[in-house]
Amino acid sequence: MTQGDLVISADFGTSGVKVGVVDSNLTVLARVTESYPLVLKTGGIAEQSPEDWWGALAHALASLRQELPDLSKRTAALVFSSQLCGVICADANGTPLRPCLTWLDKRAAPLGKKLTGGFPEVHGYNLPRLLKWLRLANGAPAKNGMDPTAKMLWVMQQEPEIYAKTRWMVDVKDWLVHRATGEMTTSPESANLSWVMDSRTGREGWSDSLCALTGIDRSKLAPIVQADSIVGPLTAQAAAELGLDASVKVLGGTSDVMASALGSGEVADGALHISVATSAWIAGFFPNRRLSVAHSYATITSGLNYRPLLIASQENAGSALDWVCQLTGNGAKDTRFADIGTPQDDDPFFLPWLAGERVPVDNSNLRGTFHGLSLHHDKNALRRAAIDGVALNLRWAMSKVVREKGAQTTGPVSIVGGVASDPVFAQTLADALNRDIRVCSARHAGMLGTATLAAPLMGWANNVCDAAATLKSRTSATYAPNSSRVAQLAVRADHLAKIRRFAIRSYT
Template structure:
């Protein structure tokens, strides 16, 4: 094996004196989502050699209850690693680092020893909606926010908690009101990855993205860190918030217990980790300032690293602090993409599992001029109009329209909804519009959809890693430690070479879709007006 492939993992100067002696040529990268974990083994070319998945339950109940048991995440991690060791028997010795990413906006309450005091309130949990409104409200108000509070939040954190109560800040306040004994016993409030990393290393830490999404972080340049002004304003104790570390910082090595449970070497270094949005951004390969990518899965977001903070209140998007040096990361999220397309297949009599779902879009037939229009707001919308009450619309249905017409409308409608957001984002001076735009995520692998996005945006679409961008993006965080690159960004830029397809706009379809977009824009405005009455 070449010497470079067996390079010794190493700490950078930011590692605060932590040291270890261990060599290895592979990185274990894990992406913890809402329903399961994806684990990959990656080499120095950022090639995904082997992968495994393991699921865990999500406890849903009436009233907005959406919880998970943290031990289930760990058990799934162990199962997935056991599967990988079957494919790579010497993984124990060859692993040089371990790094994870996860869903954001969860809340795990732990005691001094790190034991979870109750199940995690996941990002989906909506029980804090009323408390969330109390947290942000008051007189005088604008859009439901007390003016003084809103001004402080926007100035310090570059955003504010959502009115739906799904942010960690509202969840903390909900625990304080409804479970005061748990609140009193809580030593640390952790996000999903934070709990997993504590289980692995014994340290209590978080990343800048997770901190930012509590809206208790001062994200201003030169002042980054927990804000005493915002914690006092929300009556939340700053001492319960963990240390913020960089995503590529080595926290330490696996504890002996964690190593035994995972079947790995106790000398294995563990990095600080990141969120799913930063992982996807790195996995897209688009890491230059102003370069955008689209991450299209169940939902969809347009994102990109920016040279400074951006805040667009009317269109409901902003930058958050990424886990790498607080570098601003723009996120413009929309609720419905793959979920809306899958729904269209299901209600039109199709099968929504695996290859059957993909085949439903391969056999849509050619578009026709009187195809129906579709607004995919099945679960509300966020950008550029933030309204949970919005619902989906088919417009122009006729007796002659069949299942294939509905599916064509769904694909086109999601693509045009992306354009609606994209048209706002590209107005920002820092955003680049030259060259192809990268698209990752499971829906990006749908050729019909990718081509429709290219035609709708009138911009080439480069499809990168479709289902494993998060795993690969997470792996880039270990590149400096492994000696593969000087920075995670340098490593991530190499992923552009991993693109699987390039879709160029078809001039005829561009013209057709432009006319349909203008018609849909009028329909959309009429529908939005109806929600104001």
């Protein structure tokens, strides 16, 4: 047990941070969202300032203290989750030396291909190196350069003056924990996705062999800690900036993927859930390591005693829907798909690959398109096509993932994320998958899942998964497949498969 009865949970996404105050019933007493900028430039650049994240957190807590005046003295723990696959170069004091290369940054794609390719090749990977990665890490760096591996090499080669001053190369959540405690750590998820971690059972940790294979300096990598471990109390400076007591304990924290898994309540082996926000992913825990080289997904070691967590990530979901809505004249975000008319058999088709794709085809060069446009198509037809395109893109990925032994193939599919709360999208996904859809605490599942990490510390549950399992009962809406729409989308899926094959050949 610990002093105080509340937990502050902060879920750092691509566009902003969701911060909530959670009690022993995993009820959110107050919450606020603060945004921060994402700098996008030609050449695949997608950067953020780490200090913007910290400033957004401080501003959010100031707002929450207005709602809960006794927040400071009642808070016992602070827990973070965040976007994955960022690279922050920090000096010995933890000061960022350049903006963060976020997960969306693709400037290192040529390095990614050079690192992974070379004769003899299988699926674009050099066979001897691939076999070593698969044996030790249960995966390999993405060819599109979006994983930390290629980004670290890019800094080393393109910004040698920055690299020379760099003491730590860490992910988003890692820097936030350091900013709060003064201790530099990393999560098993971030470590695994750097592809220089040995993820074999009983041997989990940084691998000298994989560091030598990639050229990454192990001394610049932070110690790996579990998600529910106590890293330390707040530093005096952090406590003052956040308006909290210095006794508040900061936990190791986790990735947005595991936070969503916990927040969905789907913690049984083989239980899959879908997160649909800026990007999308299908994820779920499994009893052992899984891997699909052909379709670019695998399990990674989670921060819960290295329990394998399958992640099948797609680059385009809410971002593609936002783009189409901006293109066709935006509107209130919660109602922009409310009056788009009845789907038509001759609606255009949409490939949502505006930022390349990862699963089930890893190709950063893929690009989105509308296909089958006619003069009579209006903005509503384009919006209907966008909804269908994102849902059918997920259907494409799901068709591969459900082949895994032990994956649950019947029953409702839980969905989380900002897009999940849109009823038109949720119904379309139910029809596309021909499965019931259960909408969880859509916009705040990650924040709630993050809070469950503190449950054992707070005495709320015996372990994190027990706490998370209680969230499965929190359903905000359910959607059953509509038989006629299921049939219509099956036909559209067949057409899209043909368009997709042509597009993939064109960009390969």
